[in-house]
Amino acid sequence: xxxxxxxxxxxxxxxxxxxxxxxxSRADSFTNNNSAMIPRFTSPPARNTSEWxxxxxxxxxxxxxxxxxxxxSYVTGKLYRTDNDGNRTEIxxxxxxxxxxxxxxxxxxxxxxIWKLFQEYLLxxxxxxxxxxxxxxxxxxxxxxxxxxxxxxxxxxxxPYYVIRTTGGMIVNVSMEDMFTMKDxxxxxxxxxxxxxAEAVADEAELDEYAAKFQKNFFWNGATPDTAIVIPGGNExxxxxxxxxxxxxxxxxxxxxxxxxxxxxxxxTPIITKLADNMKDMDMIxxxxxxxxxxxxxxxxPREIMGITQNSNRATADAAQYIYARNVLWPRLxxxxxxxxLQLLPYYGEDLIWEYDDIIPRNEEKxxxxxxxxxxxxxxxxxxxRELLDLETDPQGNIYKTNFADMFVDANENLVEISSHVANxxxxxxxxxxxxxxxxxxxxxxxxxxxxxxxxxxxxxxxARRVQTAAxxxxxxxxxxxxxxxxxxxxxxxxxxxxxxxSLLETRKAAGDIWEMLHMTQExxxxxxxxxxxxxxxxxxxxxxxxxxxxELLEKILAPLWSETYSKGAxxxxxxxxxxxxxxxxxxSTARLKGGQRITRVTQTTKDTVKDIxxxxxxxxxxxxxxxxxxxxxMNTSDExxxxxxxxxxxxxxxxxxxxxxKTGGFQYKTWHITDPAKARDTHRDLNGKTVRIDEPxxxxxxxxxxxxxxxxxxxxxxxxxxxxxxxYS
Numbered sequence: 001x002x003x004x005x006x007x008x009x010x011x012x013x014x015x016x017x018x019x020x021x022x023x024x025s026r027a028d029s030f031t032n033n034n035s036a037m038i039p040r041f042t043s044p045p046a047r048n049t050s051e052w053x054x055x056x057x058x059x060x061x062x063x064x065x066x067x068x069x070x071x072x073s074y075v076t077g078k079l080y081r082t083d084n085d086g087n088r089t090e091i092x093x094x095x096x097x098x099x100x101x102x103x104x105x106x107x108x109x110x111x112x113x114i115w116k117l118f119q120e121y122l123l124x125x126x127x128x129x130x131x132x133x134x135x136x137x138x139x140x141x142x143x144x145x146x147x148x149x150x151x152x153x154x155x156x157x158x159x160p161y162y163v164i165r166t167t168g169g170m171i172v173n174v175s176m177e178d179m180f181t182m183k184d185x186x187x188x189x190x191x192x193x194x195x196x197x198a199e200a201v202a203d204e205a206e207l208d209e210y211a212a213k214f215q216k217n218f219f220w221n222g223a224t225p226d227t228a229i230v231i232p233g234g235n236e237x238x239x240x241x242x243x244x245x246x247x248x249x250x251x252x253x254x255x256x257x258x259x260x261x262x263x264x265x266x267x268x269t270p271i272i273t274k275l276a277d278n279m280k281d282m283d284m285i286x287x288x289x290x291x292x293x294x295x296x297x298x299x300x301x302p303r304e305i306m307g308i309t310q311n312s313n314r315a316t317a318d319a320a321q322y323i324y325a326r327n328v329l330w331p332r333l334x335x336x337x338x339x340x341x342l343q344l345l346p347y348y349g350e351d352l353i354w355e356y357d358d359i360i361p362r363n364e365e366k367x368x369x370x371x372x373x374x375x376x377x378x379x380x381x382x383x384x385x386r387e388l389l390d391l392e393t394d395p396q397g398n399i400y401k402t403n404f405a406d407m408f409v410d411a412n413e414n415l416v417e418i419s420s421h422v423a424n425x426x427x428x429x430x431x432x433x434x435x436x437x438x439x440x441x442x443x444x445x446x447x448x449x450x451x452x453x454x455x456x457x458x459x460x461x462x463x464a465r466r467v468q469t470a471a472x473x474x475x476x477x478x479x480x481x482x483x484x485x486x487x488x489x490x491x492x493x494x495x496x497x498x499x500x501x502x503s504l505l506e507t508r509k510a511a512g513d514i515w516e517m518l519h520m521t522q523e524x525x526x527x528x529x530x531x532x533x534x535x536x537x538x539x540x541x542x543x544x545x546x547x548x549x550x551x552e553l554l555e556k557i558l559a560p561l562w563s564e565t566y567s568k569g570a571x572x573x574x575x576x577x578x579x580x581x582x583x584x585x586x587x588x589s590t591a592r593l594k595g596g597q598r599i600t601r602v603t604q605t606t607k608d609t610v611k612d613i614x615x616x617x618x619x620x621x622x623x624x625x626x627x628x629x630x631x632x633x634x635m636n637t638s639d640e641x642x643x644x645x646x647x648x649x650x651x652x653x654x655x656x657x658x659x660x661x662x663k664t665g666g667f668q669y670k671t672w673h674i675t676d677p678a679k680a681r682d683t684h685r686d687l688n689g690k691t692v693r694i695d696e697p698x699x700x701x702x703x704x705x706x707x708x709x710x711x712x713x714x715x716x717x718x719x720x721x722x723x724x725x726x727x728x729y730s
Contacts (some may be wrong), residue, residue: 313621
């Protein structure tokens with residue numbers, strides 16, 4: 001007979017399927033004719049259930065059971081009501097929530113204590129029982145834990161109830177509806193008693209218990225001498241005298257591990273025999289460690305969760321938390337959630353759903369990378385990025401960031417149209433004034449002013465207009481040239497970032513494996529002296545790229561822009577001061593701008609960034625993948641750095657050409673001006689309006705000398721970087 005034809009029995013002369021496949025509706029209750037698969041007989045608890053429960057409280061190898069049950073006991077959840085369309089609404093006040101918060105009137109039987117005990121029963125014996133006490137209307141009122149060994153009989157055909165025998169000998173029949181139960185099905189017979197996960201390691205747990213007792217007895221007194229000595233021909237008096245003298249010389253603490261002295265034939269030679277085994281010979285420590293690890297592996301417990309931190313670091317600890325929550329706790333929590341929704345919640349309404357909160361820890365490094373990458377590349381709104389970083393959202397945060405001049409636009413605006421409009425702005429003729437209202441200054445002399453005062457005021461007005469004109473003119477040229485520098489630096493830094501990423505991922509041929517030198521634990525790295533740590537990180541950064549070639553490449557990129565911008569600065573001064581008859585100076589050598597020194601600082605800053613990430617990461621125990629992600633993220637978020645470098649190179653070239661043209665034009669004096677008093681540094685605000693001879697330096701109150709703003713001869717970054725001052729000449 002083919003099994004696909006089914007198995008049949010005959011009932012009343014009619015052939016009926018054993019599995020009742022002719023049933024017209026799903027059975028929702030336990031009835032006598034429900035199914036042929038309902039057990040015909042009950043099953044008592046296993047004979048060693050009580051002993052197994054007692055062993056749980058005495059054997060440290062079963063600690064994973066207590067850890068899992070304890071961590072699951074505090075998980076909170078939410079109650080939802082669903083409508084016909086599947087939409088869910090959270091309910092914050094409901095009788096079911098009160099019931100789950102306080103399921104028992106005894107103070108020691110808190111919700112967490114009950115669920116912890118329930119989970120321990122499940123892990124130890126594969127069964128868990130909670131007796132449901134009800135209100136007169138049938139609603140659940142209390143939960144009472146029932147030890148597994150108390151359940152003498154489970155429901156079977158003809159007896160749909162549990163038989164409970166307490167320690168006092170009382171026998172109670174409990175109907176199926178009044179018992180909340182969960183069971184880990186036994187593959188041998190899923191219709192009878194459950195099978196606890198811990199039962200599979202019962203031998204290992206007992207083995208460790210016997211090892212511990214052996215050690216205890218060994219230190220107490222093994223009743224076995226360590227050494228036996230045979231004295232040939234010795235009589236009793238000689239033996240006693242030998243023992244007395246031996247003990248007097250070699251007697252140890254108490255009387256354990258003593259020496260047995262026996263007589264022997266006169267013709268024989270003295271014999272010394274080792275009788276007892278020691279801990280080293282039995283390898284007891286490694287044996288217990290092996291048993292511990294085997295039991296932890298059986299439960300899927302990472303070592304760090306149980307407090308074992310040898311060869312552990314921050315990265316492995318974080319990974320352990322994720323593995324523990326995802327693979328150990330979460331499946332069991334979902335099983336309990338299904339049982340609650342099936343056995344308890346229907347009494348409160350059919351449209352309710354109970355869900356436990358997510359306990360799987362988030363990957364903070366990944367969320368941070370996604371937030372920054374998404375925001376910086378215009379793929380996520382500011383609020384979406386803040387949510388990934390666990391920050392509060394901003395009412396004005398529903399905006400995207402574009403990489404074109406870092407504009408901020410609304411989420412519903414057309415990015416293509418805006419980008420096209422901004423790109424076309426560079427071709428507009430004329431530059432709008434910085435502050436248009438200054439052009440409308442009109443001098444109305446007071447009646448009390450004499451002619452000399454009127455002339456003085458007019459002179460001041462003319463001077464202010466000239467300063468404003470010079471500022472606007474330089475700003476127009478600066479905007480035009482800055483775009484070219486920015487584009488060049490964007491391309492260079494992106495290409496450099498791509499090369500660094502390839503080196504880190506070993507997809508680009510490098511001088512050996514650059515990660516090999518960092519193949520050490522967190523403890524080994526921290527054992528190094530700070531100087532050695534810094535040298536190791538610097539050596540790693542040096543091998544990422546050929547930095548010498550990088551500097552040569554950057555100089556080739558910037559040299560044409562330096563020359564062009566230098567000429568633009570000279571042309572601006574020639575036009576502004578009407579120096580048409582004087583030939584413009586040319587940038588004969590980039591040494592005039594000290595460009596090579598600034599290029600070296602650019603590459604050194606990149607190497608320092610990598611070095612700092614490596615040093616900090618190894619100190620925190622981060623792994624190779626995390627370090628790679630952080631370095632790549634630092635390289636990809638370099639747009640602001642590209643603009644800063646571009647602005648510095650543009651200002652240096654532009655103002656150098658402007659100054660050299662004025663000097664060639666025969667001006668004798670120069671005057672320092674700031675563009676924005678609120679943003680100018682204190683040392684430059686102090687120089688505002690100060691005039692010196694054209695061949696003399698400006699001296700700040702910090703003692704630094706500057707021939708002009710962004711002076712390439714000044715090696716002080718605090719005086720030159722991000723400076724927007726300018727000069728006028730007379």
